[in-house]
């Protein structure tokens with residue numbers, strides 16, 4: 743196995759964000775936060791994806807999928823110390839909240855764009871621009887049907903709009919409480935105040951609720967968490983200064 747140039751295979755920009763996928767944004771935010779050089783393919787052939795999903799990376803002669811495994815691989819092979827100062831309890835909290843975002847809150851985002859009826863037309867208009875020309879229009883309804891089935895199998899798709907907003911609210915309030923008055927999650931008042939990989943993860947998922955201009959019940963819940971919004975804006979300004987954030991009123 744050789745390591746070398748990192749190629750990030752991902753879904754490209756859209757919806758006002760560097761990637762239309764929160765998982766891709768999680769990984770790119772991590773790469774930028776730790777300062778690793780990488781190249782990007784915004785239109786990779788999904789047939790080459792090791793697990794049929796984005797993102798995945800090519801690292802030398804190795805292809806690796808899934809943000810959890812990719813981030814662990816990069817930490818181990820590049821000797822990254824970004825999370826080294828976290829205590830065992832902070833690590834456990836970051837781990838649990840990461841799972842909350844990737845395994846549950848993700849489906850709140852899916853619902854916001856693919857399944858909440860008022861979002862569908864504006865989302866489709868945007869999504870078609872990252873699809874192959876002509877066939878994109880034909881494929882999108884099929885993708886939507888597949889996503890509806892996945893959301894049902896996950897369970898999120900069985901909730902009412904109000905229940906989904908209530909789940910989002912609970913997740914957002916938990917993150918706001920964890921952040922407190924600090925600039926970054928787990929920053930010490932008198933010590934090292936740099937963001938850790940958990941900041942990159944929270945940023946990616948919250949930005950995907952905040953920035954796409956869909957007026958959903960779950961997006962309105964963001965009014966309750968102003969400090970989390972400021973954290974998202976801080977992370978964005980630090981990591982993607984070339985793409986100024988445009989946030990429509992909540």
Ligand SMILES: N[C@@H](CCC(=O)N[C@@H](CS)C(=O)NCC(=O)O)C(=O)O
Nearest residue numbers: 763764765794795796797808809810
């Ligand atoms: N557990 C994966 C999840 C990645 C994921 O769900 N990616 C979505 C885009 S946001 C995808 O590729 N979906 C295509 C599909 O499910 O067919 C990770 O952490 O990377």
